[in-house]
Each structure stands twice: as structure tokens, then as C-alpha cells.
Amino acid sequence: MGATLPGLLSALLLLLLPASLRVRDQLPASHRREAKDGIGGGLHPIVLIPGMSCPDLEARLTDAYRPLTPGCSRVERVGWFGLLTNRTWKLDAERAECFVDQMRLVYDPVLGDFRNLPGVETRVPYFGSAAGSGSKIPTHPEFCMGALRSALGTLGYREGETLFGAPYDPRYAPPIPGQTSPFYSRYFRQMARLIEDASERNNGRPAIVLGHSFGGAVALEFVRNAPLQWRDRFVRHLITVAPTWSGGYVRPLTAFLSGPVDLFFIPAAPQLAMRSMWRTFETAVATLPSPAVFGRRPLVITRNRNYSAYDIADLLVAVGSADAVRPFRERELPKMEYFEAPMVPLTYISGVGIPTAEQLIYRDDDFDRLPEVVYGDGDDTINIASVLAFEEKVGMQPGQKERFKSMKFAGVQHSALITDERALSAIMDEIAEANR
Numbered sequence: 405m406g407a408t409l410p411g412l413l414s415a416l417l418l419l420l421l422p423a424s425l426r427v428r429d430q431l432p433a434s435h436r437r438e439a440k441d442g443i444g445g446g447l448h449p450i451v452l453i454p455g456m457s458c459p460d461l462e463a464r465l466t467d468a469y470r471p472l473t474p475g476c477s478r479v480e481r482v483g484w485f486g487l488l489t490n491r492t493w494k495l496d497a498e499r500a501e502c503f504v505d506q507m508r509l510v511y512d513p514v515l516g517d518f519r520n521l522p523g524v525e526t527r528v529p530y531f532g533s534a535a536g537s538g539s540k541i542p543t544h545p546e547f548c549m550g551a552l553r554s555a556l557g558t559l560g561y562r563e564g565e566t567l568f569g570a571p572y573d574p575r576y577a578p579p580i581p582g583q584t585s586p587f588y589s590r591y592f593r594q595m596a597r598l599i600e601d602a603s604e605r606n607n608g609r610p611a612i613v614l615g616h617s618f619g620g621a622v623a624l625e626f627v628r629n630a631p632l633q634w635r636d637r638f639v640r641h642l643i644t645v646a647p648t649w650s651g652g653y654v655r656p657l658t659a660f661l662s663g664p665v666d667l668f669f670i671p672a673a674p675q676l677a678m679r680s681m682w683r684t685f686e687t688a689v690a691t692l693p694s695p696a697v698f699g700r701r702p703l704v705i706t707r708n709r710n711y712s713a714y715d716i717a718d719l720l721v722a723v724g725s726a727d728a729v730r731p732f733r734e735r736e737l738p739k740m741e742y743f744e745a746p747m748v749p750l751t752y753i754s755g756v757g758i759p760t761a762e763q764l765i766y767r768d769d770d771f772d773r774l775p776e777v778v779y780g781d782g783d784d785t786i787n788i789a790s791v792l793a794f795e796e797k798v799g800m801q802p803g804q805k806e807r808f809k810s811m812k813f814a815g816v817q818h819s820a821l822i823t824d825e826r827a828l829s830a831i832m833d834e835i836a837e838a839n840r
């Protein structure tokens with residue numbers, strides 16, 4: 405199903421309405437717009453936040469752009485262009501180098517945050533639409549939210565009326581309360597407005613927020629960053645499907661050490677170029693394994709030294725990324741010990757029973773090559789240790805545990821948790837239940 409133009413337009417219009425027109429609670433019931441003809445009638449609006457490989461990114465280059473790669477400066481690109489789209493996989497080697505160059509982030513120690521290279525402006529298109537961010541891997545068209553959107557359609561959900569989406573810039577990681585983030589402060593404001601407006605158009609019904617994978621972490625942090633009163637008023641239910649929350653997991657270590665193998669599918673780009681790009685992203689260090697979850701067990705084994713979750717800063721230095729240590733310590737380490745519950749009804753969905761990287765062995769200390777992997781339990785991406793820690797540390801908190809439900813699906817892989825028939829039908833049941 406593609407995006408309907410009216411759907412996209414109304415989502416856009418929503419965002420453009422001045423605050424004064426977005427009157428909410430004070431509006432008498434008789435003045436609220438009634439849902440027409442039962443289409444979306446009675447439904448709680450839902451906002452979908454897709455996984456990391458789903459959102460598009462657009463860029464614009466200015467005169468200040470000084471590419472590290474000669475040849476990329478040719479300003480044949482005027483105005484906004486699609487930097488990361490479902491056509492990016494077709495890039496030839498030369499173009500792929502420019503992609504890598506323009507995607508890079510730099511850490512600004514004064515700002516205490518990441519930003520684009522000078523001369524590169526970026527934006528995320530299709531905010532508000534659930535249809536805008538689809539799979540970028542041609543061999544896996546089913547990735548992202550397509551199947552879920554179709555299923556929601558059969559429940560009566562309609563794009564732009566009751567069904568919305570909130571794509572984000574996959575290079576940045578969401579902050580915890582108390583941290584600043586230029587990207588996410590704006591994104592969280594847009595999201596709050598999207599939800600307030602969606603609620604207003606649906607008889608004041610609070611929204612369901614559903615995120616998958618990294619989008620699940622974004623959903624969780626959005627809710628945890630919102631004032632409690634706002635959550636009570638506007639969030640009916642939070643559904644996190646295999647969230648890559650800050651308890652972390654082992655796979656991001658492989659991506660950092662040896663390159664992101666399947667996060668960005670660009671066959672013409674050399675693995676080491678992708679790795680150098682990936683290492684500049686905040687997301688590269690955001691979900692590394694947390695000491696509180698992984699303890700002292702050796703996660704990375706090299707000839708002379710083993711590294712546990714306590715030794716990650718040393719590991720970053722050992723692989724030549726001393727630059728990443730400061731942002732890791734300043735921004736990510738505090739997140740790894742932050743276990744506040746979202747304090748809204750929460751359904752937490754996980755896959756188990758699939759071999760999942762648990763230990764990485766670099767026998768020759770050669771990080772340029774993929775490691776030997778020791779597998780344990782999980783969904784092929786998230787380790788079971790991380791799932792159990794979430795249940796215990798977040799789900800079981802007083803005030804949360806009465807409205808916490810954890811569902812595990814045996815044999816369902818990370819990406820399939822939003823496409824597999826069994827998991828999908830359980831998610832639909834949760835959404836139907838939240839609408840009762």
C-alpha cells in the first residue's frame with residue numbers, strides 16, 4: 405500500500421496548524437469533530453516509529469562543504485536531494501564514497517552533541533506519515549512497517565486520520581531526561597504536537613505509540629522524556645517491539661569494530677568505508693552492551709586482552725576510535741544506567757530461540773575482518789540478557805508492573821517481529837485491546 409496523497413496532505417496540514425487552532429481539552433464534546441461513517445470511528449490514533457534502516461534522509465550542500473573525498477564537491481546537486489532513500493543501494497562506488505562523506509557526523513565538545521559536517525544540511529522527510537519510510541533493501545521489501553500498516557487497515561485505521569508515522573534521523577540516538585539533543589528536542593516537540601492533534605481529531609482519545617527495534621527505543625525515550633501529566637493525558641498505550649534500548653546488546657560491537665554489515669545495504673561501498681562512517685554516528689555507541697546488563701562476562705576476546713561491558717572505552721581506543729570515547733562517556737554511559745519506567749501501559753515484545761551473537765573473537769586482533777562469533781539466545785540481534793534486564797529493571801518497577809506485559813515469540817527473528825503472522829496477530833490483539 406502506498407501513501408495516499410490526501411493522507412500525506414492532512415498529516416502535513418496537521419503540522420502546519422498554529423497552536424491556537426489546536427485547542428484540546430477545553431473544547432466541549434459537542435464541538436469536537438465526530439468521526440465520519442465509522443471510518444476510524446472510535447479508534448485511538450496510533451503513531452508508528454520504524455526501525456533504523458527505514459527512515460529516509462534528505463540533504464542540501466552549501467558552500468561551506470569541504471568533502472574529505474575529492475570529487476564529491478562537484479556541486480551538481482543543487483537544493484535538497486535524497487541522501488538516504490530506497491534508491492541508495494544502487495549507488496556506484498564513486499557515489500557511495502560521497503554518500504559516506506555526507507552522512508558523517510562530528511562530535512562538538514562545546515555543544516556536547518553530534519552534528520553534521522559543516523556545509524551539509526539534513527532533514528527527515530514524511531514526518532507524520534506512516535507510509536513514507538519503507539524498506540531500503542530490495543531483497544527484503546517486507547522490512548519496516550508495511551505489513552503492520554496493512555493489518556491496521558483491516559482494523560479500520562486510516563493514514564492521516566488515525567494512523568501516523570514518526571521517522572527520525574537514524575544517526576542520532578534519543579537522549580534521556582536531563583540530556584540535551586538539538587535533533588531530538590525538535591523531534592520530540594513535533595511528535596507531541598502530532599499526538600495532540602491526532603487526539604483532538606479523534607474525540608480527545610489518547611494515542612497508541614508503537615516502535616520497532618531502534619524505533620522502539622525512540623518511542624520509549626519519547627515517553628520517558630514527556631511530562632507525567634502529558635503521558636497520562638495523551639498516551640493510551642506504548643508498544644515496544646524488540647526495542648534496542650540502552651541496556652544494549654552485543655551486535656553493535658561488531659558494527660563498531662568491523663563495520664555495519666546489514667544496516668545500510670550499499671553493495672558498492674567498501675565495508676571499511678561504511679565502518680568509518682558508522683563510527684561517527686551517535687547510534688554506533690548508543691546501544692553498546694551496558695555493564696548493568698552484561699556485567700563482567702568477556703564480550704570481545706583478543707589475543708592479549710578480553711573486554712567486558714566495563715571495558716568499552718578501552719576497546720574504542722584499542723580499535724583507533726579514541727574520538728568516540730568522550731561522547732560515549734558523556735552521552736551514552738549515563739543512559740546505560742537509566743531504568744526509569746515509562747509509567748504508561750506497556751507491552752514489550754521480544755523474539756527468542758534464535759542464535760544471537762554473544763561473544764566476538766578476534767584471534768589475530770584484526771578488527772578489519774569480521775570476528776568469529778559465539779552465539780547465545782535472543783532474536784538474532786537482541787540478546788536474551790537484555791530482554792530479561794528490561795523486564796526486571798523497567799517492567800517490574802512499582803507503578804509500572806501492574807500495566808506491563810511481556811510477550812516472547814520463540815523462533816521469530818528481530819525483523820520478523822512485525823511481519824510474522826503469529827507476532828503480528830498478537831500485536832493486533834494488543835492494539836484492539838487498547839481500543840476497548
Ligand SMILES: *[C@@H]1O[C@H](CO)[C@@H](O)[C@H](O)[C@H]1NC(C)=O
Nearest residue numbers: 406490491535536537538539
Ligand atoms: C521508494 O520510496 C518512494 C517514496 O517513499 C515510494 O513512493 C516508492 O514506492 C518506493 N519504491 C520501492 C521500490 O519501494
Ligand SMILES: *[C@@H]1O[C@H](CO)[C@@H](O)[C@H](O)[C@H]1NC(C)=O
Nearest residue numbers: 702705706707708709710711
Ligand atoms: C578471555 O576469555 C576466554 C574465554 O572466556 C578465556 O579462555 C581466556 O583465558 C581469557 N583471556 C584472558 C587474557 O583473560
